[in-house]
Amino acid sequence: MPEDMSLQQLQSYTGSSPKPPDFDAYWERALQEMERQPLDYTLEPADFVSPLVECFHLYFTGVGGAKVHGKLVRPKHFTEKGPALAMFHGYSCDSGDWFDKVSYAAHGFTVLALDCRGQGGLSEDNLQVQGTTIRGHIIRGIDDPNPDRLYYRNVFLDTVQTVRILMSMEQVDPDQIGAFGCSQGGALTVACAALEPRVRVAVPVYPFLSDYKRAWALDATTSAYEELVYYFRWFDPNHVREEELFHRLGYIDIQHLADRICGRVLFVTGLSDTVCPPSTQYAVYNKIVSDKEMLLYHEYGHEYLPYLSDRAMSEFLQL
Numbered sequence: 029m030p031e032d033m034s035l036q037q038l039q040s041y042t043g044s045s046p047k048p049p050d051f052d053a054y055w056e057r058a059l060q061e062m063e064r065q066p067l068d069y070t071l072e073p074a075d076f077v078s079p080l081v082e083c084f085h086l087y088f089t090g091v092g093g094a095k096v097h098g099k100l101v102r103p104k105h106f107t108e109k110g111p112a113l114a115m116f117h118g119y120s121c122d123s124g125d126w127f128d129k130v131s132y133a134a135h136g137f138t139v140l141a142l143d144c145r146g147q148g149g150l151s152e153d154n155l156q157v158q159g160t161t162i163r164g165h166i167i168r169g170i171d172d173p174n175p176d177r178l179y180y181r182n183v184f185l186d187t188v189q190t191v192r193i194l195m196s197m198e199q200v201d202p203d204q205i206g207a208f209g210c211s212q213g214g215a216l217t218v219a220c221a222a223l224e225p226r227v228r229v230a231v232p233v234y235p236f237l238s239d240y241k242r243a244w245a246l247d248a249t250t251s252a253y254e255e256l257v258y259y260f261r262w263f264d265p266n267h268v269r270e271e272e273l274f275h276r277l278g279y280i281d282i283q284h285l286a287d288r289i290c291g292r293v294l295f296v297t298g299l300s301d302t303v304c305p306p307s308t309q310y311a312v313y314n315k316i317v318s319d320k321e322m323l324l325y326h327e328y329g330h331e332y333l334p335y336l337s338d339r340a341m342s343e344f345l346q347l
Contacts, residue, residue: 030246032305043311045241048278062091062185067196076126081133083126088193090186097150101129102138109201111347112194115141116209116216119236119252122149138200142190144183155179164255170276180280187220191227204347208340212236215282218312222285229347231340233296234330239308240277252303286315293320294343303330
């Protein structure tokens with residue numbers, strides 16, 4: 029991958045991918061569709077048992093009628109409403125083990141960790157689209173005449189529904205909501221806090237799904253954006269539709285949502301990240317207008333970041 033920008037350049041970079049002129053109307057229409065979904069959900073006790081918390085598989089119906097799954101972990105006993113945390117996972121993974129959620133629930137949090145549709149967990153992907161569905165979710169729906177059929181539109185809406193379900197729970201204070209995730213989960217954290225501005229604290233870690241044109245310019249074959257390469261190779265080898273493609277991807281580019289965030293943001297980036305290049309991340313951070321802080325790991329990339337879990341917990345304990 030070509031070398032990314034210097035830190036000084038990153039601090040003033042505001043992205044290169046275009047924002048569709050009807051972007052705001054697109055998301056207002058999407059949110060209106062989601063708001064017609066009931067907040068009903070079902071709970072199934074999990075096999076994992078802890079003396080400190082209760083663990084459940086939670087299912088709700090998302091936009092388009094998909095059955096969406098998440099892991100719910102809550103304190104066994106509560107005397108007053110407390111904080112809640114929405115957690116989002118990395119690309120192609122799932123909502124993870126119960127273990128990391130137990131630590132939050134032991135501190136009084138109700139935690140709901142979402143499974144993204146059709147990835148490694150239990151959520152259903154029932155999206156019907158025209159065009160290719162091969163090799164990746166970024167391009168799922170990209171050839172459909174209706175941009176409402178982009179895969180990530182529905183997943184972004186699932187994050188909002190996740191938070192609103194948490195807010196509806198009797199043990200949750202709706203004014204004490206956090207969101208947390210890494211990579212794809214970092215992108216979903218940004219989208220969630222933007223589309224549901226009542227999220228008070230968000231901790232996105234090296235987020236994916238941003239500034240697609242910049243990712244392409246930095247040689248997407250070596251990054252998480254490699255499916256753009258496959259798309260061009262197989263379906264547009266002469267780049268006749270390049271401008272159209274990046275315009276369409278603008279609807280699901282989190283940098284264009286960033287200025288909607290109202291809560292505090294602890295944004296975490298590794299300057300040696302070749303999976304989600306730092307410039308694509310700064311395109312998001314530099315557009316956030318709410319209270320924000322950049323936590324930089326200078327010699328780290330898209331990997332385990334020491335002490336991050338402790339710092340994130342400290343942020344959420346301030347809810």
